[in-house]
Amino acid sequence: MKNRKHSLTKRVKEIAIRNLFGFFAFLSVLLLGLILVFLFREGIPLFKQISVADFLFGTAWYPTYEPPEYGIWPLIVGSLAVTFFACLIAVPLGILSAVYIAEIAPAGIKEILKSIIELLAGLPSVVLGFFGMVIVGPWLQETFDLPTGLNIVNAAVMLAIMAIPTISSISEDALYAVPREFKEASYALGATRYETIIRVIIPAALSGISTAVILGMARAIGETMVVLMVAGGAAAIPESIFDAVRPMTASIAAEMGEAPFRSGHYHALFATGIVLFMITLAFNLIADYISNRFRETGSGTL
Amino acid sequence: MVTVEKDFIIRTKGVDFFYGAFRALSDITMNFEKNRVTALIGPSGCGKSTLLRLLNRMNDLIDGTRVEGEILFEDRNIYAPDVDPVEIRQRIGMVFQKPNPFPKSIYNNITYAPKLAGIRDSGEIEALVEESLKQVVLWDEVKDILTKSAMTLSGGQQQRLCIARALAMKPDVILMDEPTSALDPISTAKIEELIDTLKKHYTIIIVTHNMQQAARISEYTGFFYLGKLIEFNATEKIFTNPDVKHTEDYITGRFG
Numbered sequence: 220m221k222n223r224k225h226s227l228t229k230r231v232k233e234i235a236i237r238n239l240f241g242f243f244a245f246l247s248v249l250l251l252g253l254i255l256v257f258l259f260r261e262g263i264p265l266f267k268q269i270s271v272a273d274f275l276f277g278t279a280w281y282p283t284y285e286p287p288e289y290g291i292w293p294l295i296v297g298s299l300a301v302t303f304f305a306c307l308i309a310v311p312l313g314i315l316s317a318v319y320i321a322e323i324a325p326a327g328i329k330e331i332l333k334s335i336i337e338l339l340a341g342l343p344s345v346v347l348g349f350f351g352m353v354i355v356g357p358w359l360q361e362t363f364d365l366p367t368g369l370n371i372v373n374a375a376v377m378l379a380i381m382a383i384p385t386i387s388s389i390s391e392d393a394l395y396a397v398p399r400e401f402k403e404a405s406y407a408l409g410a411t412r413y414e415t416i417i418r419v420i421i422p423a424a425l426s427g428i429s430t431a432v433i434l435g436m437a438r439a440i441g442e443t444m445v446v447l448m449v450a451g452g453a454a455a456i457p458e459s460i461f462d463a464v465r466p467m468t469a470s471i472a473a474e475m476g477e478a479p480f481r482s483g484h485y486h487a488l489f490a491t492g493i494v495l496f497m498i499t500l501a502f503n504l505i506a507d508y509i510s511n512r513f514r515e516t517g518s519g520t521l
Numbered sequence: 522m523v524t525v526e527k528d529f530i531i532r533t534k535g536v537d538f539f540y541g542a543f544r545a546l547s548d549i550t551m552n553f554e555k556n557r558v559t560a561l562i563g564p565s566g567c568g569k570s571t572l573l574r575l576l577n578r579m580n581d582l583i584d585g586t587r588v589e590g591e592i593l594f595e596d597r598n599i600y601a602p603d604v605d606p607v608e609i610r611q612r613i614g615m616v617f618q619k620p621n622p623f624p625k626s627i628y629n630n631i632t633y634a635p636k637l638a639g640i641r642d643s644g645e646i647e648a649l650v651e652e653s654l655k656q657v658v659l660w661d662e663v664k665d666i667l668t669k670s671a672m673t674l675s676g677g678q679q680q681r682l683c684i685a686r687a688l689a690m691k692p693d694v695i696l697m698d699e700p701t702s703a704l705d706p707i708s709t710a711k712i713e714e715l716i717d718t719l720k721k722h723y724t725i726i727i728v729t730h731n732m733q734q735a736a737r738i739s740e741y742t743g744f745f746y747l748g749k750l751i752e753f754n755a756t757e758k759i760f761t762n763p764d765v766k767h768t769e770d771y772i773t774g775r776f777g
Contacts, residue, residue, distance in 0.1 A: 398621075400617065400619060400621035401621060401623060401624075403579065403582070403617065403621065404617065404621045404622075404623065404683070404686075405623075405633070406579065406582060406610060407577065407579060407610055407614065407615035407617075407687070408610070408611075408614070408633055408634040408637065408686065408687070409607050409608070409610045409611035409634055409637060409638065409690060410607070410633075410634075410637050411607055414637055418637075419623060422624075422625070423623075423624055
């Protein structure tokens with residue numbers, strides 16, 4: 220009898236612990252849900268004043284004019300432009316450094332490089348923004364004889380510095396996950412180290428590397444402080460890579476403080492947040508899809 | 522008794538091998554006869570796989586190892602400083618314990634080595650794919666699915682593909698490191714049959730845990746224990762009337 224009672228309390232404990240863990244696991248889901256509800260509740264009312272198409276593709280962003288214009292196309296283009304050029308820099312650098320760290324570097328250098336890249340990830344974005352404003356901006360302005368050094372190129376370089384650690388460390392994990400058997404097979408077939416890296420290791424890690432790239436892009440497009448400080452802030456569609464832009468994140472951060480509560484401007488900024496959320500969500504879904512597809516057709520099964 | 526001059530393709534002379542300070546092999550002297558199957562047997566950790574991997578310089582890939590003595594491949598020391606290990610590995614192919622096809626199509630698995638070797642002519646490559654797959658009796662099973670991933674094949678098929686992949690390189694010697702230990706009995710029988718036909722054109726050196734397998738397929742057998750070559754003799758002699766008591770004890774299952 221005693222034994223049974225004992226097992227009963229044990230069972231209760233088990234159930235309690237399971238529910239507790241379940242609660243904490245779902246807490247983050249719940250929080251995300253609440254944030255989403257809030258985001259949509261504050262953003263949707265804008266579309267009583269303006270159609271979704273006019274909002275997304277309107278080319279004039281004059282939220283404080285009378286009558287106001289809420290076309291965020293210049294902001295979307297600004298975000299995409301800085302992200303695109305940031306990736307142009309960060310993707311090759313991130314992947315090559317990952318290959319070097321995972322496959323080529325001797326043990327000592329590997330450790331040093333890894334910690335430096337981790338440090339890069341820990342750099343506060345506002346510090347990076349300072350660097351862009353004070354060093355890179357004036358340099359760009361002088362070297363290329365520009366009206367302003369705060370432009371797409373500057374923002375792209377700063378964002379690239381932020382995306383490199385993400386791309387590098389996730390790519391590195393993907394490269395490490397390539398089974399040793401593949402490398403041995405390649406060497407045994409008379410391949411050199413570089414032939415093995417290029418023809419076997421990178422292709423086998425390609426899905427993981429693609430995931431890294433997309434997460435790096437998501438990181439870049441969502442970044443606020445750096446673009447707020449160095450992108451120049453002009454809400455116009457850029458014509459050259461030396462034009463100033465105003466990415467969506469910068470616009471929200473800069474204007475939210477001055478937008479009257481529940482005014483059209485306020486709702487428009489929330490709606491911009493929804494667009495931004497949709498874009499990062501899409502990036503994450505794509506990354507997830509790619510890494511899942513990898514798992515199915517995956518490696519080394521007997 | 523007439524002594525016939527035998528044709529030895531690989532000879533090791535007093536080979537010692539170290540993993541750091543640990544001596545994994547000591548004073549191995551062996552001659553491997555051309556177009557014969559030589560089996561290396563012995564309990565786990567006896568050094569037989571280590572020796573096999575020394576023969577095509579695969580142990581170069583492990584940090585902190587050191588080789589002493591000479592390994593002659595066609596009378597040339599493969600550990601001489603002017604020898605390119607890549608060239609050695611092209612002449613001495615290897616098949617591993619666990620089937621390890623690349624996550625590429627069946628076709629691209631076979632063409633991997635020939636393309637590295639610089640063969641570009643598509644007709645030549647296609648012929649090579651067919652020839653290699655026919656040699657391992659896999660052609661009929663895969664000829665319609667050459668573009669499919671090698672990962673979709675069964676374990677036994679994958680291992681035959683790995684052998685075909687090594688054959689496509691046109692090696693002289695094929696090293697096999699327990700090639701059937703991860704396979705079912707039917708696949709094992711197929712690989713053993715294959716080894717028997719391959720020895721007409723290739724020299725095969727096989728490490729095996731399975732003594733019956735060594736007895737079935739090899740002409741010569743070397744018995745290793747604790748990094749030493751205890752006995753190296755004709756397989757028939759090793760399994761019926763070994764010179765060394767220690768060998769007999771192992772073969773009859775008294776230890777190991």
